[in-house]
Amino acid sequence: MKSFTQNIQVRWSDLDPNGHVRHSVYFDYGAQARIAYLQKQGLGIDWMHRKGIGPVLFREEAQFHRELNAGDQLIIDVQLSGLSNDHRKWSMRHRILRGEEICATLNLDGAWLDLKSRRIAPPPNELVERFEDLQQTEDFQIIAAQKKT
Template sequence: MTSFSKQLSFRWSDLDPNFHLRHSAYYDFGAQHRVEILEQLGLTLRVMQTQHFGPILFREECVFRKEINLSDVIVMKTKMSKMKVDASRWSIVHEFYNDEKLCAVITVDGAWMDTKLRKIATPTPEIIIEALSVFPKTDDFIAL
């Protein structure tokens, strides 16, 4: 698998006054896709709740290259660009394509939080390391 891909469907409420995709909608689509991917990899919300861990973000940045309109057919491709060997820190990239033309790139840097201690923690459940190790990687992936 080279990436997780998803065709996006836009709603009227996803548009801004200029009739193209509003900036915050990009972040919403990225966040939803990350949750769906974690679910596919076995890191369900239920597992995270019972194991007392969850993902947190340090940075979320979008570079807008080409506007997206309501009727555009957009495919979002998601890959891991960086990860520590113990999966404690990672970076994920979401690329938005319209007919193979790159429209936007979201980059997020994150880690795991112990939800009991409310502190950043190295993941102890093996499921995290196993799941993230099969996450598709970018061509320039960096193992930290």
Template sequence: HHIGPILFREECLFKREIAFGDNVAVNIQLQKATNDFSRWTMQHEIWKHESILSALITCDGAWIDTRLRKLTVPPAEVIKSFEKIPKAAGFKIYNKEESKK
């Protein structure tokens, strides 16, 4: 396969400072996706000391065929991996036309 992720938007909200030596964990959740996972929005939560939300990173992305330079549907193994990503409480499936608005 000749695909890779492409980001349309990335937004970071900084909440608390992280210092060198702090214990940091990253959680990921899918907020929305097309039914074939060709387009998606995911959020990364950066936690300090397991209880302090330090940052939220939200990414809107898709998959690109690196040979054709066109957006594409990911292969089955990528879809299976995306199905395993934890879903946000308000997770929704949307159609590709909605992503163009």
């Protein structure tokens, strides 16, 4: 399993009136790290458009542990915390670190959207392989299929 991290420096525009990072910026950091991972694998935005597939989020939550300030050098990791057997649905966790210190944890649930049918769909094999290759969290779980009602 491969570990992936993205380095980011806190910018002035990331700050709120109190001088620390706005809550919504943490989610932007996570999105940047996820897309950077896919881009590095050759599966970025252009590839997704050609394949007619894109990510969609169902849930995204943050736990804030430490204040971040302008100029802080951050590391955002990308870990897989869940995956359905058909690879349509996935869960991820990002830790936002300043050195060894965990400043925030992001947990999210998502799926792959067929851009033509606008339905959740299994991804192309290239994407399946890259997700299977991604580092898993210690509490990784298989996402069970939901019964249709």
